[in-house]
Amino acid sequence: MNLCLLQLLSISFSLTCLFDGIQGQSCPALESPLYGSLSGPCLTNPGSTCSIRCNPSFESLGSCARVCQPNGSWTGLPLICLNRAITCPPLTLPEKLSMGGPCFNVAGGICRFGCPVDSTLLGPESIYCTNLGSWSASPPSCSPNGCPALQALDNGQLTGMCGIQGLNYFHMYSPCSLLNM
């Protein structure tokens, strides 16, 4: 390959990089929070901003404004909308079922579930506490697949009772304000 061709290729490569750098990747579409809504354009191109708010009487925890970054991820944390005046009964989970993330048993709280690799989740992957004080569905269970596990699980996960999970999560999801991006 001659030198000129190499230079041409390298120039075109640099231009492509520059173009990608300016354009960036698009972000996944944001979904409206449970008991809340999106306002503003909320487009998925880099630089796009989205305002998110909770319905009246629901507390806003997380980020109420988010910006699509050039690397395709949104700034901030998802907004969750909770009404602590309405509680759902604490959940008792089947032994093998694990929880993904915080699970608040107040209206607007969403609990996500998982099973070990050697079993199958039977039922919904997540349920939420409704504004009537009842769970949207019963928690799922984990059914053995009947085949030996291919890999041992080496990550620890929470099992057992699911209630209002600690102050740590409330701190992590601090109240949203106009300054909080």
Ligand SMILES: *[C@@H]1O[C@H](CO)[C@@H](O)[C@H](O)[C@H]1NC(C)=O
């Ligand atoms: C995207 O970029 C931001 C800001 O530079 C950074 O904080 C974040 O970790 C990046 N996310 C990913 C998934 O690379």
